Amino acid sequence: MRRRYFKQSLFFALVTLSAGLLLFSLGGLLVYIFLNGFRAVTWDFLTLPPMDSMTKGGILPAILGTLYLTLGAVAVALPLGIVSAIYLTEYARQGKIVRVIRIGVNCLAGVPSVVFGLFGLGFFVVFLGFGSCILSGALTLGILILPTIIGATEEALKAVPQTFREASLALGVSKWLTIWKVVLPSALPGILTGSILGIGRAAGETAPIMFTAAAFYTAKLPGSIFDEVMALPYHIYVLATAGTFIDQTRPLQYGTVLVLVGLVLGIDLFAIVIRSVVRKKKRW
Amino acid sequence: MEKDSIIETNRVHFYYGKFRALTDISMRFQKHRITALIGPSGCGKSTLLRLLNRMNDLIPEARVEGEVVFEDRDIYGPDVDPVEIRKKIGMVFQKPNPFPKSIFNNITFGPKLSGVAAKADLRNLVEESLRQAVLWDEVKDILDRSAMALSGGQQQRLCIARALAMKPDVLLMDEPTSALDPxxxxxxxxxxxxxxxxxxxxxVTHNMQQAARISDMTGFFYLGRLVEYELTEKIFTNPSVKQTEDYITGRFG
Structure with a gap:
């Protein structure tokens, strides 16, 4: 009896400890970045291009570049991913082929991001001749987050009660309209969760855009989807490794990191708010 | 076909994969009558019901043999659109399943998608259907409130109203009261x-008193076969098959 009690407290302690460690490392990371970076983040920092070999000035082109790339990636991946997931869960006959496609999607999710970068370079930049630009980068990032969105959408679709589908079909509503009017609206919160994860990933990746979209330095703000852009993750990489005056750029580096983290958290927060609003409207 | 029958099944067999759920069912369902299908769990009565408006199409590996005749044609024929069949043969399910929408939009969901667009028509349709389902007086002031806020019994009547709004000829009910209070x-x-x-x-009902109370005709199913199909009065007072008698007197099932 006493032994069992001891065992239970031991496991409880272990579980609490790991949860605590997780929170501690996340918190530590954020605090560290904030303390090192907040002095660099001024209004000028957010609104000016880099100057004097990147030792002064701001990161406006990189912020805009990352925004464009992320939005582009989502614009590519969201429709494609949702349609694919609808096919896989609602239409395709559950058999060998669907299983192979699913394995394929899961493998795609595990491919290192630099491989996506090289694929984007070979296919979009060179073969299709887009050059290094927003379009190539957004397409590459789009493919990168596609598996996340397909997976989340599939889960969300499966979670919609079968009785909703039956109710609609029994009213003489076609399968397509049933999916469009009943299933998709109910699955929307789950689909949004998937996109949140996708957005976060797309905004933070460096390797896929390094060969396909990102410029080392350009003070010009992008005017079309065929322009090269600066991007926050790549800018951080550049500041940390390739600058001539690493010591002088260090505060800027932390500032950039802080902005990137803030941007990703901001986008996530926005999506979470939308999701909870949608969820409140669709209770069952 | 007799004049007063509306659906007829001819030698229908039904399979879930290799399992045969229904064997050789030939039945005539009469117009403006209530037909009850009774029998122990797993006897195939719900399967037969879902076969009549092709809801079994949703189940992979399901297969039908024989014919189900409605309006002079086999609804399993190659040129028949199940969507059209389901508009004429409505269904109410065991558990109330309103959409997570307003009461008004639950009723108009089907009609809107099959082309009723005028606001006034939709309003009339909502009132008419809710009145037919004896729900109008309870909900007429809260039509834009979520259907999920209604009680179970109200939800089920809403589902009946929703089915009636399509103006079907036939209404199939799959144990519509089994989740409800007395x-x-x-x-x-x-x-x-x-x-x-x-x-x-x-x-379809599990409740024999219910079948006896409301139906005109009763079919008793056992192990996928139609054992006896007769006037309800006869089935419950003087069944001709021993199995039927054993079941309705509560000796098994």
Whole structure:
């Protein structure tokens, strides 16, 4: 009896400890970045291009570049991913082929991001001749987050009660309209969760855009989807490794990191708010 | 086909994969009558019901042999669109399943998608359907409130109203009261008896008193076969098959 009690407290302690460690490392990371970076983040920092070999000035082109790339990636991946997931869960006959496609999607999710970068370079930049630009980068990032969105959408679709589908079909509503009017609206919160994860990933990746979209330095703000852009993750990489005056750029580096983290958290927060609003409207 | 029958099954066999769930069912369902399908769990009565408006199409590996004749054609024929069939043969399920929408939008969901667009028409349709389902007086002031906020019995009557809004010829009911309390059950039974003036009703029920109370004809199923199909009065007072008698007197099932 006493032994069992001891065992239970031991496991409880272990579980609490790991949860605590997780929170501690996340918190530590954020605090560290904030303390090192907040002095660099001024209004000028957010609104000016880099100057004097990147030792002064701001990161406006990189912020805009990352925004464009992320939005582009989502614009590519969201429709494609949702349609694919609808096919896989609602239409395709559950058999060998669907299983192979699913394995394929899961493998795609595990491919290192630099491989996506090289694929984007070979296919979009060179073969299709887009050059290094927003379009190539957004397409590459789009493919990168596609598996996340397909997976989340599939889960969300499966979670919609079968009785909703039956109710609609029994009213003489076609399968397509049933999916469009009943299933998709109910699955929307789950689909949004998937996109949140996708957005976060797309905004933070460096390797896929390094060969396909990102410029080392350009003070010009992008005017079309065929322009090269600066991007926050790549800018951080550049500041940390390739600058001539690493010591002088260090505060800027932390500032950039802080902005990137803030941007990703901001986008996530926005999506979470939308999701909870949608969820409140669709209770069952 | 006799004049007064509306659906007829001819030598229907039904399979879930290799398992044969229904064997050789030939039955005529009569217009403006209530037909009850009874029998122990797994006897195939719900399977037969879902076969009549092709809801079994949703199950992979399901297969039908024989024919189901409605309006002079086999609804499993190659040129038949199941969507059209389901517009004419409505269904109410075991568990109330309103959409997570307003009461108004639950009723107009089907009609809107099949082309009723005018606001006034939709309004009239909502009132008419809710009145037929004896729900109007309870919900007429809260039509834009979520259907999920209604009680179970109200939800089920809403589902009946939703089915009626499509103006079907036949209403299939799959144990419509098994999830409800006795008072709601009584209300629905009353409603069903009223509805048979305009519709043909086929109801699956576990509750033998219910079958005896409301139906005109009763079919008793056992192990996928139709054991006896007779006037309800005859089945419950003087069944001709021993199995039927054993079941309705509660010796098994």
């Amino acid at each position: 008072i709601s059950t009584a209300k629905i039974e009353e409603l069903v008896e009223e509805l048979k003036k305009k519709y043909t009703i086929i109801i």
